[in-house]
Amino acid sequence: MAMAISSGLHCSLLMATLTLLVVQAQGITRHYDFNIQMANVTRLCGTKSIVTVNGQFPGPELTAREGDRVHVRVTNHVAHNMSIHWHGIRQMRTGWADGPAYVTQCPIQKGQTYVYKFTITAQRGTLWWHAHISWFRSTVYGAIVILPKLGVPYPFPAPHKELTPVIFGEWWLSDTEAIVNTALKVGGAPNISDAFTINGLPGPLYNCSAKDTFKLKVEPGKTYLLRLINAALNDELFFSVANHTLTVVEVDAVYVKPFTVRTLVISPGQTTNVLLATKPAYPGANFYMFARPYSTIRPGTFDNSTVAGILEYRNPGSLSSSSFDKALPIFKPMLPYFNDTNFVTNFTTKLRSLATKQYPAAVPQAVDRRFFFTIGLGTLPCPKNMTCQGPNGTQFAAAVNNVSLVLPTTALLQSHFTGLTSGVYAANFPAMPLSPFNYTGTPPNNTHVATGTKLLALSFNTSVELVMQDTSILGIESHPLHLHGFNFFVVGQGFGNYDAVNDPAKFNLVDPVERNTVGVPAGGWVAIRFLADNPGVWFMHCHLEVHTTWGLRMAWQVQDGSKPSQKLPPPPSDMPKC
Numbered sequence: 095m096a097m098a099i100s101s102g103l104h105c106s107l108l109m110a111t112l113t114l115l116v117v118q119a120q121g122i123t124r125h126y127d128f129n130i131q132m133a134n135v136t137r138l139c140g141t142k143s144i145v146t147v148n149g150q151f152p153g154p155e156l157t158a159r160e161g162d163r164v165h166v167r168v169t170n171h172v173a174h175n176m177s178i179h180w181h182g183i184r185q186m187r188t189g190w191a192d193g194p195a196y197v198t199q200c201p202i203q204k205g206q207t208y209v210y211k212f213t214i215t216a217q218r219g220t221l222w223w224h225a226h227i228s229w230f231r232s233t234v235y236g237a238i239v240i241l242p243k244l245g246v247p248y249p250f251p252a253p254h255k256e257l258t259p260v261i262f263g264e265w266w267l268s269d270t271e272a273i274v275n276t277a278l279k280v281g282g283a284p285n286i287s288d289a290f291t292i293n294g295l296p297g298p299l300y301n302c303s304a305k306d307t308f309k310l311k312v313e314p315g316k317t318y319l320l321r322l323i324n325a326a327l328n329d330e331l332f333f334s335v336a337n338h339t340l341t342v343v344e345v346d347a348v349y350v351k352p353f354t355v356r357t358l359v360i361s362p363g364q365t366t367n368v369l370l371a372t373k374p375a376y377p378g379a380n381f382y383m384f385a386r387p388y389s390t391i392r393p394g395t396f397d398n399s400t401v402a403g404i405l406e407y408r409n410p411g412s413l414s415s416s417s418f419d420k421a422l423p424i425f426k427p428m429l430p431y432f433n434d435t436n437f438v439t440n441f442t443t444k445l446r447s448l449a450t451k452q453y454p455a456a457v458p459q460a461v462d463r464r465f466f467f468t469i470g471l472g473t474l475p476c477p478k479n480m481t482c483q484g485p486n487g488t489q490f491a492a493a494v495n496n497v498s499l500v501l502p503t504t505a506l507l508q509s510h511f512t513g514l515t516s517g518v519y520a521a522n523f524p525a526m527p528l529s530p531f532n533y534t535g536t537p538p539n540n541t542h543v544a545t546g547t548k549l550l551a552l553s554f555n556t557s558v559e560l561v562m563q564d565t566s567i568l569g570i571e572s573h574p575l576h577l578h579g580f581n582f583f584v585v586g587q588g589f590g591n592y593d594a595v596n597d598p599a600k601f602n603l604v605d606p607v608e609r610n611t612v613g614v615p616a617g618g619w620v621a622i623r624f625l626a627d628n629p630g631v632w633f634m635h636c637h638l639e640v641h642t643t644w645g646l647r648m649a650w651q652v653q654d655g656s657k658p659s660q661k662l663p664p665p666p667s668d669m670p671k672c
């Protein structure tokens with residue numbers, strides 16, 4: 095040290111190092127301005143007025159490092175109420191910034207501003223943000239890129255370059271608010287989408303859309319980091335790039351043990367980072383990347399179309415810098431059949447936590463409380479003055495343990511914080527089904543669900559095991575369940591009914607994948623564990639927007655701990671009011 099200080103040069107080097115260390119330890123504050131405004135967008139030969147952030151579609155990317163604070167000033171200039179969710183951000187003691195409307199906040203109304211403030215703690219990788227009110231997330235979404243702390247390398251070979259995040263979306267020619275509101279009025283299923291998109295572009299397989307094609311430009315002999323986000327509303331997707339393999343290295347901003355596939359599966363709400371190794375030499379060809387749905391529901395009731403983008407190699411011999419050479423052959427990837435559940439299971443069971451000394455898998459080994467939730471569809475009786483278009487003249491519904499959550503007209507978190515819960519919610523969510531049945535056998539003939547606003551209370555630092563069981567009511571289906579405020583470990587999954595006696599013996603408590611959104615297998619179950627170390631009210635719901643709308647949602651109420659550092663602070667002064 096004494097030697098280093100002996101010259102000015104060394105001294106400034108030392109200062110730079112110290113500054114680096116300080117930045118590394120404390121992070122910096124990143125400021126973003128989000129203006130909610132309308133924009134006219136033309137896709138598939140139709141022009142539509144959509145809600146956007148800053149007129150951009152998809153919206154702006156947030157970039158930060160692990161440990162940074164993020165302040166996003168959201169100002170609403172449109173006639174619709176708005177709220178933004180930072181999907182997958184742990185929000186340690188910042189539940190007021192989580193975003194779901196009527197859960198952690200009242201919406202930001204026209205002319206109002208709310209500054210979301212949170213710190214990125216112990217997470218690195220890809221997450222995303224999206225509107226969390228009605229179906230506005232169909233156009234209000236963007237990527238969150240979390241780089242590791244300065245000087246901390248990836249636990250995999252450093253990629254040559256990071257490519258633009260690939261965000262899968264879903265596009266309707268008509269207004270999505272009209273679609274969801276019409277569906278709710280008649281109790282029927284909302285119209286299916288007209289296209290899938292990559293970064294807002296449907297690609298050449300749709301009518302009138304060749305000019306709206308996403309292109310990824312690469313060079314031979316390199317490895318690229320590609321960030322994938324499924325922002326689609328209602329569809330889990332298969333994704334593949336012709337003649338290339340994808341090495342999965344991270345999901346939901348947690349590193350995984352790398353594994354290589356030709357096709358991957360990504361559910362709404364999930365993110366996946368992959369390494370894409372390019373051909374060793376210029377191939378003289380172009381390659382399609384395709385995404386299309388995985389679904390077990392009846393053909394015709396989901397959008398079975400394909401979004402295509404193009405992987406292009408820079409031609410070293412070409413004089414023009416323009417890339418897409420129409421004379422080149424173009425190869426197509428082969429995707430699994432739309433209902434290939436075996437393929438999906440094969441893929442999801444490959445996901446394992448890195449579980450190293452530096453990135454341990456902190457799986458709760460002991461369990462304080464066990465819960466069993468049924469996850470599935472159902473019906474509600476048709477009101478006398480209505481004609482309903484749901485099954486057998488009913489209204490479509492969906493529920494967790496037969497409770498279809500009705501959102502209040504105020505924010506649940508505010509109500510919890512002030513203790514003024516009467517008339518807003520009751521903390522009596524059932525820990526298990528009140529009337530057990532053969533969940534994956536012949537469904538009961540009464541498919542009606544109950545409605546209510548019920549929360550499940552947990553004391554601070556409770557170690558939770560939750561088994562989520564799909565039901566066959568109105569058909570088995572994979573439901574991507576998303577938990578706000580926590581990551582969880584996926585300790586087991588299987589088909590048929592969960593066997594509480596024999597299945598736990600097969601749980602992986604060593605290196606299960608850690609994430610924030612998991613598919614409850616079609617006709618099966620999934621077991622997760624998490625530590626309730628974050629006080630607040632935390633939403634948990636199916637990330638298929640149609641199911642959330644029908645009520646496939648609930649909330650956990652995690653109490654404060656005894657220490658000051660274990661308590662939820664009061665709401666910020668600019669918190670929107672109902």
Ligand SMILES: *[C@@H]1O[C@H](CO)[C@@H](O)[C@H](O)[C@H]1NC(C)=O
Pocket residue numbers: 132133134143
């Ligand atoms: C969208 O187009 C309509 C009709 O042409 C126009 O009135 C409106 O001002 C446009 N909106 C924006 C944000 O450009």
Ligand SMILES: *[C@@H]1O[C@H](CO)[C@@H](O)[C@H](O)[C@H]1NC(C)=O
Pocket residue numbers: 268269272273276285
């Ligand atoms: C839904 O689709 C039907 C049939 O294509 C169409 O008539 C109707 O206008 C659509 N509804 C909305 C709200 O766009």
Ligand SMILES: *[C@@H]1O[C@H](CO)[C@@H](O)[C@H](O)[C@H]1NC(C)=O
Pocket residue numbers: 300301
């Ligand atoms: C594409 O356009 C043609 C001609 O207008 C029409 O017949 C066809 O149904 C359209 N296809 C799709 C997928 O919309």
Ligand SMILES: *[C@@H]1O[C@H](CO)[C@@H](O)[C@H](O)[C@H]1NC(C)=O
Pocket residue numbers: 336337377379425
């Ligand atoms: C791409 O894969 C197809 C099918 O496996 C093969 O026939 C073709 O030669 C490959 N093309 C290139 C450029 O690698």
Ligand SMILES: *[C@@H]1O[C@H](CO)[C@@H](O)[C@H](O)[C@H]1NC(C)=O
Pocket residue numbers: 393394398399400432
């Ligand atoms: C879905 O689309 C694929 C082609 O992309 C087609 O082969 C298949 O038959 C379609 N399946 C259904 C159920 O519509």
Ligand SMILES: *[C@@H]1O[C@H](CO)[C@@H](O)[C@H](O)[C@H]1NC(C)=O
Pocket residue numbers: 393433434435
């Ligand atoms: C997938 O769908 C096809 C066509 O609808 C059907 O014949 C087949 O049995 C389905 N496979 C599974 C595993 O459900």
Ligand SMILES: *[C@@H]1O[C@H](CO)[C@@H](O)[C@H](O)[C@H]1NC(C)=O
Pocket residue numbers: 355436437440
């Ligand atoms: C599972 O994946 C592996 C490799 O990706 C493949 O060899 C195997 O055939 C797959 N199994 C099924 C049932 O698809």
Ligand SMILES: *[C@@H]1O[C@H](CO)[C@@H](O)[C@H](O)[C@H]1NC(C)=O
Pocket residue numbers: 477479480
């Ligand atoms: C049906 O009746 C309810 C309650 O009386 C009322 O709120 C609702 O607007 C009515 N709906 C229709 C479609 O008339």
Ligand SMILES: *[C@@H]1O[C@H](CO)[C@@H](O)[C@H](O)[C@H]1NC(C)=O
Pocket residue numbers: 486
């Ligand atoms: C349809 O509704 C009628 C009358 O409510 C009932 O008798 C019948 O069992 C229902 N059928 C099915 C398949 O749910």
Ligand SMILES: *[C@@H]1O[C@H](CO)[C@@H](O)[C@H](O)[C@H]1NC(C)=O
Pocket residue numbers: 532533534535536
């Ligand atoms: C549940 O239903 C399935 C499918 O019909 C059947 O195979 C199974 O034996 C039933 N389980 C029980 C416990 O009745």
Ligand SMILES: *[C@@H]1O[C@H](CO)[C@@H](O)[C@H](O)[C@H]1NC(C)=O
Pocket residue numbers: 538539540
């Ligand atoms: C409904 O199910 C119960 C028990 O499974 C059965 O006893 C009853 O007859 C069924 N009712 C109808 C209308 O099918």
Ligand SMILES: *[C@@H]1O[C@H](CO)[C@@H](O)[C@H](O)[C@H]1NC(C)=O
Pocket residue numbers: 173174175200201203503671672
């Ligand atoms: C916006 O939210 C407020 C508070 O919940 C509500 O009173 C108002 O009706 C909503 N406005 C619109 C346009 O939905």
Ligand SMILES: [Cu+2]
Pocket residue numbers: 572573574636637638641642646
């Ligand atoms: Cu669902």
